[in-house]
Amino acid sequence: MASVARVTYTPFPFAAIVGQDEAKLALILASINPRVGGVLLSGPKGTGKTTIVRAAGELLPALDRALCAYGCDPAGSNLCATCAATLDRGEIIKSKKIRGEIVELPTSAQLDDVVGAVDLKAALERSTIDFRPGLLARANRNVLYVDEINLLSDLAVDALLDAAAQGVVHVKRGQHAIDYPSRFTLIGTMNPEEGELRPQITDRIGLRVFVKSAPSFEERLEIYRRNAAFARDARGVAAAYEAATKKLRTRLSNAMKRIESVIVEPAAEAAAIEATARLGIDSHRTEFVALEAASALAAWEGRDRATPADVARVFPLAARLRRSRLRVEAQSEHLQEDAAIAAALEATLGENAGDDAPNETEHVPRIVVAPELTQKTPLAQRPQREREGLPIGTQTLQPGGRLDIGATLIDRAASSKSGMTPEPKEPLDAATPMRLSILVVDASLSTQKSSELVRAAGRELLRPIYTERERAALISCWGPRAEIAVDENTGRNIDLVAARLDELEPGAIRALTPLPEALELARTIAERFRRSHPGGEVDVAVFSDGRANVPIGGEAMLASAIGGDGARELGELASEQCRHIASQLAGRTNLTCVNLDEYESHPLMRELATLARGRYFPLSAVVAKIL
Numbered sequence: 001m002a003s004v005a006r007v008t009y010t011p012f013p014f015a016a017i018v019g020q021d022e023a024k025l026a027l028i029l030a031s032i033n034p035r036v037g038g039v040l041l042s043g044p045k046g047t048g049k050t051t052i053v054r055a056a057g058e059l060l061p062a063l064d065r066a067l068c069a070y071g072c073d074p075a076g077s078n079l080c081a082t083c084a085a086t087l088d089r090g091e092i093i094k095s096k097k098i099r100g101e102i103v104e105l106p107t108s109a110q111l112d113d114v115v116g117a118v119d120l121k122a123a124l125e126r127s128t129i130d131f132r133p134g135l136l137a138r139a140n141r142n143v144l145y146v147d148e149i150n151l152l153s154d155l156a157v158d159a160l161l162d163a164a165a166q167g168v169v170h171v172k173r174g175q176h177a178i179d180y181p182s183r184f185t186l187i188g189t190m191n192p193e194e195g196e197l198r199p200q201i202t203d204r205i206g207l208r209v210f211v212k213s214a215p216s217f218e219e220r221l222e223i224y225r226r227n228a229a230f231a232r233d234a235r236g237v238a239a240a241y242e243a244a245t246k247k248l249r250t251r252l253s254n255a256m257k258r259i260e261s262v263i264v265e266p267a268a269e270a271a272a273i274e275a276t277a278r279l280g281i282d283s284h285r286t287e288f289v290a291l292e293a294a295s296a297l298a299a300w301e302g303r304d305r306a307t308p309a310d311v312a313r314v315f316p317l318a319a320r321l322r323r324s325r326l327r328v329e330a331q332s333e334h335l336q337e338d339a340a341i342a343a344a345l346e347a348t349l350g351e352n353a354g355d356d357a358p359n360e361t362e363h364v365p366r367i368v369v370a371p372e373l374t375q376k377t378p379l380a381q382r383p384q385r386e387r388e389g390l391p392i393g394t395q396t397l398q399p400g401g402r403l404d405i406g407a408t409l410i411d412r413a414a415s416s417k418s419g420m421t422p423e424p425k426e427p428l429d430a431a432t433p434m435r436l437s438i439l440v441v442d443a444s445l446s447t448q449k450s451s452e453l454v455r456a457a458g459r460e461l462l463r464p465i466y467t468e469r470e471r472a473a474l475i476s477c478w479g480p481r482a483e484i485a486v487d488e489n490t491g492r493n494i495d496l497v498a499a500r501l502d503e504l505e506p507g508a509i510r511a512l513t514p515l516p517e518a519l520e521l522a523r524t525i526a527e528r529f530r531r532s533h534p535g536g537e538v539d540v541a542v543f544s545d546g547r548a549n550v551p552i553g554g555e556a557m558l559a560s561a562i563g564g565d566g567a568r569e570l571g572e573l574a575s576e577q578c579r580h581i582a583s584q585l586a587g588r589t590n591l592t593c594v595n596l597d598e599y600e601s602h603p604l605m606r607e608l609a610t611l612a613r614g615r616y617f618p619l620s621a622v623v624a625k626i627l
Helices: 021-032 049-059 081-088 111-115 120-125 154-166 199-204 217-232 234-240 242-261 266-278 285-300 308-319 325-352 405-418 445-467 494-502 515-532 554-563 567-585 604-611
Strands: 039-042 062-066 095-099 102-104 116-118 131-133 143-147 168-173 176-181 185-190 207-210 366-369 394-396 425-427 435-442 471-478 481-486 537-544 590-595 615-618 623-626
Touching (some): 021 049, 021 185, 021 207, 021 242, 021 285, 039 049, 049 102, 049 143, 049 185, 049 242, 111 154, 154 168, 217 234, 234 242, 242 285, 285 308, 366 445, 435 445, 445 494, 445 537, 471 515, 481 494, 481 515, 515 537, 604 615
Parallel strands (some): 039 185, 039 207, 435 471, 537 590, 590 615
Antiparallel strands (some): 062 095, 116 131, 366 623, 394 425, 471 481
8 A cells, every 4th residue: 555644734724714705605515515516716826725725624524434445425325346345245334434634636646646546566566456546536525626727637637527527437457447436526726827727627617716815904914914823823823713613614514414405496496597598608507506506505504495595695606607609609600500401491391382482581791711721730649658648558568669567567467367478568559749729810900801800710720629629829919019818828728719819809009010029929839838748739820911010129129110210121120030930930830821911912921831831821712701
C-alpha cells in the first residue's frame, strides 16, 4: 500500500469568514444535497476562494461508511465489488461512523493518480496483480476539491466527467479492468484571468458563484484582523469558533436527514422552468439544479416545503454560465432546416392534392462560407508521452523499441500464474497532438464593409474547434496597437472567443492597422503553445486588407503613425516587417491569409501567404451573402 505523509492542518473557521454569503450558501446547499451537482467559485486571486472551501470541510458530518477501500454506503445500492459480494453471501456489511472530508485533486495529477492503476510494486515483488485506487476512490461520498480547475488536464477532466455522470469509475489497463463507486460533490475554484473552464465540465457543475472582494472598508479591516489573528494562533482562533462550528455541523446533519422528505411546491417547479425558458437556456439541468437547491435551502432552514421564494434565492446560482452562443447558433440552424423540410413536405402534399396555389416562402439572405476555408491539415498521430496519459496498448518489445516497465511487470505476474513465459513489452501507443487556431482579425475602418462576412467566416472556423475540443486564440488588429482579445489558455472556452469576435466592430477611431504587431503576437502565442505542447499544430488565419501602416518600433514610431507623419515610409516599413514575420512562420504554422480588399489592390496578403508557404483567398471567393 502506498505511503501517505500528512501534516497537521487547521483550516480557517467557517463561522469566522466575513461576508461571502452567496459562496457560503452554495457550499452548504451542495453539501446537504449532492444532487445539486457541486459548486464553482470563480473570481480573482486573493478573494478567499480556497479558504472558504477548506473551511466548509469542517462542517461535514459523520456518515455510516463501509470498511472497504471506497467507504460505501451499507444501505445504498452503489456498492463496490467487495461490499456487493458480502451482501450476496447474506452477510452484513461492516461499517462505522466516519467524518466526511475534502479530497483535494491537484492540477498536476496524472490520470493514474485520479482513477487508480495496477500496483507495480505488488507485481514486481509478489507477482500479483493488485489495484491501487486513485483519488476518485477516496472522494466517494466526500467532497472532491479542484483548485484552479480550469488548468486541469483534459484526461483528468474526462475522468471527472465520466465519474460525475455515472457515479462509477471504469479503469482498464490492457486485459485487466475494475469498476468502483465514486459519487462525490465536486467543488472547483478558478481565476478567469488564467483561462476559462471547458464547457462540458462547466455544465456538470450545479451552482456557480462569482467571488468578489469585500466592498466596504469595515469588512476589509475585519478580514485583515481575523486573518492576522489566525496567522498568529490558528488553534486558538479555531477553538474560539468551535461552538459555532459544532452548531453549524449539527444543523447541516439535520438538513441532510430532512432533505428526502422536502416537498417541492408546483408553483416552485413552474417558476424554475419558466425562468429557464425565458432565458433561452437549452439545458434541462438548469431547472433540475435550481429545484434541488431550493429543496436543500428549505431543509437548511428547517422547513418541509420548497416554495417559489426558495427558487428565487437559488436560481441565479443555477442559471449562470448556462447560455452558449455556438449552441444557440447550432439550434437556430436546426430550426431553419426543420422549417425547410416542413415547407418542402407541405408543397409536395399540396401538389399531390391538386392545389394550384403556389406556396410562397420568404427568401432571407444568409451568409455561406466555402468549405475550402475551413479545411485543415490532418493531424498525424505521434507517440504518446507519459504526461499525456497511458499507452493505448502494448506489444512484444521490438528491436530498438521502448520498454514499457509497467506492462512488462503486469505480464510477468499474469504469466507466472498461468505457466506461460513472460515477454518484455513496449507501448503500442498513438495520440493526436493538440491543435491551436489563432484568428487575427483586422478591424480597422477600411474593413467596415466586410465585417459581417468576416464574423461569419470566423464562427465557421470555430465550429470544428468547438466540436473537437481544441483551443483558439483571437488577436484584434485596430487602432494604434494590436491586442490579444483571447489567449491560448482562455481559448479553451470557444464560446468566449465567439463572443469577443462578435464585439470587433470597425469604427472611425480604428483607421490605423498595426498588422506587424498582430502577426508578431500570433507568432509569440504559437511558439509559447508549441513549447507547452511539443508536436502540437498551430493554424493562423489572418483576415485583413493588407494596408499595414503601423510598424513595430516603440513609442516614437507609434506617435508618427498616429500623427500621420511619413505615411508612405511607415507603410513600407510595416509591410516589410510583416513579410519578415511571415517567413518566420513558414514550416511552424499553417497560415491562411484572407484578403478583405474587394479589388485585391494590395498584394501584401498574397505575399505573406507565399512567404509562409500557406494559403491565400480573396474574401469574395470563400464567403458570400446569398438568397
